[in-house]
Amino acid sequence: MRKIVVAVAGSSGSIYAKVLFDRLLKIKSQWQAVGVVMSKNARLNWKLELGNESYLDYPFDVYEKDNFAAPFASGSAKYDTMVVCPCSMGTLGRIAAGVSDDLLTRAADVVLKERRRLILVPRETPFSLIHLRNMTTITEAGGIICPAIPSFYSGASDMEALAATVVDRVLDLSGFEMESYRWGE
DSSP states (O other): EEEEEEOOOOOSHHHHHHHHHHHHHHHHGGGGEEEEEOOHHHHHHHHHHHHHHHGGGHHHHHHOOOTTTSGGGGGGGOOEEEEEEOOHHHHHHHHHHOOOOOHHHHHHHHHTTTTTEEEEEEOOOSSOEEEEEEEEHEEEEEEEEEEOOOOOOTOSHHHHHHHHHHHHHHHHTTTTTOOOOOOTT
């Protein structure tokens, strides 16, 4: 049974977070705890992009960004995976620099120092040299950069299915077992 942190940063791409939440519910038997931290801008973007506040309806443990008493603020809680989806370039830069000024960046720092799995899903284009260097720093520290670049070969029928091509890859990288489109199968 896994323990996972899902952070939703303030970039556009709330559909990715929604699909990730939905997929986690489908594989509930594989996790013990899901801790969620959302930035203020993430909440605003969700409402703007998806037209609702359905992030409030999920049965996950939600923590405010200034709550350093959250269990995943310490390595002793043994959360094994953290996914930042979507990940703004500001958040990515703070993680790369080791700036732990809120719960989201503190949790990422903890995951990296404990040599656990950190997956960042940037949704930004184009990348500047600063972005690329920050991604290199995170990769060298053990993190995984999985950009929100959907695949089209699965024949996705709508926007959620297209977002799922990224989310399913993230869940694969997280070590979860699930049914999804597989190339050549």
